[in-house]
Amino acid sequence: MNILVVDDHPLARLGLSSSLAHVTNIENIYEASNVSGAIKLLSHNDIDMTLIDLNLGKEYGLEIVKEAQRLKISSKFVVLTSSGKMSDFTKARELGVEGYLLKDALVEDIIYAIRVVARGKPFYDSELVNCNFKKKENDISQLTARERDVLVEIGRGLSNIEIASKLLISEFTVKKHVSNILGKLNLSHRTEAALYINNIDTT
Known part of the structure; x- marks a missing residue:
């Protein structure tokens, strides 16, 4: 082949x-x-x-x-x-x-x-x-402004190091935000987080 x-x-x-x-x-x-x-x-x-x-x-x-x-x-x-x-x-x-x-x-x-x-x-x-994520506004509203920033960058496919550089924060802080995001949105890993942010209306 x-x-x-x-x-x-x-x-x-x-x-x-x-x-x-x-x-x-x-x-x-x-x-x-x-x-x-x-x-x-x-x-x-x-x-x-x-x-x-x-x-x-x-x-x-x-x-x-x-x-x-x-x-x-x-x-x-x-x-x-x-x-x-x-x-x-x-x-x-x-x-x-x-x-x-x-x-x-x-x-x-x-x-x-x-x-x-x-x-x-x-x-x-x-x-x-099997993408059947919730699309209720109160789901995304649970996140802080910075957590939403991190979530958007996850959706763009950026790594933790890249996110840290772009948002001018430490990689440790990014990891903490990612953990909080997954917990608040009841997601298992960052792939689900990327799918979540790319398939909801955040306006």
């Missing part, structure tokens, strides 16, 4: 490619950082599966799927992204994307998803499929 990894971050591509290099049945791994590069590789190589990040700098990863379909390129597509927006998930499914995982998934889960999709079955992150 030949796989194409599309991500605009070199380290992310390298990390994923290195993890997949030792997987049985994966023969060749190609890499691209943008839409045009991905389409070029898909057009000139027999690629069985394409792993796509949605945020490719100023480009949108699903454009690869649209263009591949227009050119009648045969490849299965799996989205691997930090975006927890249900709108992105919905668009991907409407385009017929065979798989959709969040980037905080374990390598083992990614490999499992690849094998499931390779067998002709869809694989969608359970956190997205």
Whole structure:
């Protein structure tokens, strides 16, 4: 099986490619950082599966799927992204994307998803499929202003270190805020927090 990894971050591509290099049945791994590069590789190589990040700098990863379909390129597509927006998930499914995982998934889960999709079955992150969060205003109003700031950055896919740098607070303080957020909103982990903030109306 030949796989194409599309991500605009070199380290992310390298990390994923290195993890997949030792997987049985994966023969060749190609890499691209943008839409045009991905389409070029898909057009000139027999690629069985394409792993796509949605945020490719100023480009949108699903454009690869649209263009591949227009050119009648045969490849299965799996989205691997930090975006927890249900709108992105919905668009991907409407385009017929065979798989959709969040980037905080374990390598083992990614490999499992690849094998499931390779067998002709869809694989969608359970956190997205079962997303039934409360949307009552009093839920979000339980948070302090700073906790809401942290929650918004979690929704944008930032790490604790990145949030600390952006909000000019310590990483320890960020961790404390994250813990408070999860407790107040009755969530289990930051993936749920990201999905929560990306799928409620906070206006």
